[in-house]
Structures are given as structure tokens and as C-alpha cells.
Amino acid sequence: MSDYRIKNRTDERPYVISIAGFDPSAGAGLLSDLKCFEAHRVYGFGVCSTLTIQTDTEFLKNEWLETDQIIAQLQPLIEKFPIEAVKIGLIKNLESLSAVCEHLNSFDPKIKIILDPILKASAGHNFHDWSLELDNFKTLLKRLYLITPNYLEMQELKGSEEMDLICRNWSEDCAILLKGGHHPLSPGTDYLFHKNERLEFKSGTAAVFPKHGSGCVLSSAITARLALGHSVPESCLLAKQYIEQFLNSNQSLLGYHNL
Template sequence: MPDNEQNIVLSVAGFDPCGGAGLLADVQTLQQCKVQAMAVQTALTAQNEDDVSKVIWHDMDGIKIQLDTLFRKYKFEVVKIGIIEDLEKLSQVIDLLLSQNPKVQIIWDPILQSSTGFDFLKDLNPKLLSKVLSQILLITPNLPEYQSLANALEGRPFATNILLKGGHTDGDDTSDHLIDQEGNQTKIAGHRIKNSKHGTGCVLSSAIAAGLSKGMKLKTACTFGKRYVESYLKSGINKLGAHYTIEI
């Protein structure tokens, strides 16, 4: 990927002190993809790669002042959203992003629960969820998240593109499936890598955002994200990956 300092991606997500997930993981991913990263914090988490102790959520005023300050100088074409307290805040953030740039491409990584069992987003109001999905380009759920969202929608369609991640499937085939709004599916091949890493969902959505900011089409960006995550899974020690070892 050629370097281009004019590519900027905004991450709206939580702060994970160990750096494996959230804003720090997003920034590391984006910078390794040679994209300028900016960040707005939605929450401060007390966690490491094995455990989440507590989440301290920012109120909407705190999120808005961060966004407004950046809006005074920057126009964002691609935004990735991670953990957020509730759908009402998510909807307000999306409305702010769209008011700044109606063509902004928004990726939402719908993190409903941490891998250690900590609940992040509980109340999935079907009407508000439908509104949110209709305003964004892509969601990147794993299988349990997809099922939770589908149940919450109560038969309403997913009014957005879906990258259904394959990591929670059985066996060695971990292919992702890109599903458009008409239900057409494109398989993005993948195989199981034995290493377990913290924050792979954050890394994937950020890598996809980087690809989009470089002008990739959605399928190409999702494929690039899948390959980046595979490299991430092979890197580093224990549950923390090493972005600086990943070749782009």
C-alpha cells in the first residue's frame, strides 16, 4: 500500500490500557497501514488482555466536544466505531458524523460483549437499531453478535452491508462472508490459526477502514482486513499482537 499522509481515519471507541483492543489497537493498525489515525474516546476501560474489571462511560457532551473540535479542522471520509454505551449515543454520534459529511463511510464493530463475558451494549431497541444500520456502510459482527442483532430486529431487514466473521464457527474453515443488503454473499476465505489474540475485531474493522480510505472497494477492503488479522494472529506473544512486524 502506498504511503499517503492525506488519508485520515477516525476511530470512535473505548480506551483499553493494555493496547490490545479499542483506540490503541485501532491507531496501531491504521498507522501500520500507513493511514493517519485520529481518535475520539467513548469510554475508559479497566482491563488487560484477560479480564475487564470496569467501564467508565463518557457522556454525550464529552463525546461531542471531542468530535466538534476535530470537525473544526478535519473532514472525515471513513470512520470506525467500536464500543459505545447505548444505541441512543451511537445514533447521536452517527448523526453528528453525517452532518459533517453526508458521504462519510461508517463501519460499526458491534461489540456487545467482551471475550471474557463483560456486557457492553445491552438494550437493542429494534426501531433505533434499524435507523442506525440504515445510516452506515458496514457492520462486522461475529456469529453470536449477528444472532443477537437479528433477534433484536424482529424480522426487520439489515439495512446495511454485513461482514459476518467466521472465527466462531467449528472446524478449520474461518471464512468471512460479506452480505449485501439484497442478501448476496461473497466468501472471503480463511483458515483457523491456532494463536488466540485480544482485540482481533478492533483490528479487523480498522484495517477495513484503512483500505476504504485508500480507495479500495468494500470487498477488497474486507479481504485486506482479513489478511491483516491473519498476520496479527501470527504475531507477538501471548494474547497481544505486534503490529510492527506485519508486512503490508
């Protein structure tokens, strides 16, 4: 870590990075993450991983950026600023994800990496089937600080194993926040698997208005809270409260950020 990187911190806000797709509707991906970071009073940088053509209701197509293009954007930022946490969303494949995480770990092992494993767009487009590379994904967990799959994503990732058991096993390498928005038995209840514990976060509101990119918002809110010094359970709880406020900020698919 260079002396310049240490001494250049003149702002009280911690620095975080979102590595995510560019969504022109600003409901998901980079633009949404940066709005969320600003609401939480952390300074957010954006590294683009894919260019998408979409609205809040329709996903048309995307163009992936390669690993070297992502790292080229990332490198000047991590060299100049003391980055507390990096949130990774949509990315081309596990190979690219692993290379980016390895680069971050090698540069500064203290950087917390939060992965939102986006396998499918809310508008219906399928991006990945990482269940076909489950061993590679399990190996990657050691490089991460927290992952935030929803129930349907975890269904794909777990294979034939029992959900609770695999979350407990994986949490030996990194924390798992299993989001409950799609859970058939306990909708709205999130489960955090962390340090041999399973914590339950129930919904604080009776009903919500769905939003495009709500998963992105939750993971970026957690990233911001971790950068501000909150523990993993505190960050997940506070982010859940934030996302419920975000979901009910209006009745459209595009929410308003306000802490």
C-alpha cells in the same frame, strides 16, 4: 465544509477517526486502532468513548463518556480535517451511537461510518443487549456504511429471524460483514452481504493464535482500506489477510501490527 478544511490537507495520507474505548493494555480499542491505522499508512485520530480498567485477560470495569463529551472531542477534528471514514467501537448505548452518527451524517454525508457492534468483552464482561432495542438498531443502519458483527453478536441481534435472511435484508441499508471466528459450522469463514450479493472469504491459514481485541483490529483495518480507496469487498478481503497475519504475529494474546 470550510475552505480551511479543504486546503489544509498537506499530507498524502487519508484521515480517519476511531471512536472507541481506552484499553490500557493497548490490545483493543483506541490504542489498538491507532496502531493498525499507522501500519496501513492512514492518519488516525482517536475519540474516547469509555475509560476501561482491563488487561489482555481480565475486564474489571469501565466508565462511560456521555454523548456530548464524545461529540466535543469529535467536532474540532471533523471541522479541520477531511475525514474519509470513522470507525465506532464500544459506546454507551444505542441512543449515544445514533446521536454521534447523526452528527457525522449532518456534518458530512460522505464520511463512511463503520460500526463494530461490541456487545461483550473477550474477557467475558457484557456491555449491551441491543436485541431489546432491535427496531432502533435497524433504523440506525441507514446511517452506517458497514457493520462487522461476529457470529455470536449477530445471533443476539437477529432475534428469531434466520441469519442469512436478516443479513441480506439489513444489507439493503448498509453492508454487513459477518465474521466467522465463532461460527460453529464454518469457523474462520467470513460472509460479506453487500449490494444483493453474499461473498465468502475463507481462512487463508490452517490455525491462528487468538488475540485480545482481534475484532477491533479487523474493523480498523477495513476502515483504513476504505479510506485508501478500496471497495467494500476489497477492503474486507485485505483486512482479513491482515488480521490473520496479526493473529499469527506471536503466540501471546497481544499481537504485533505490521503490514
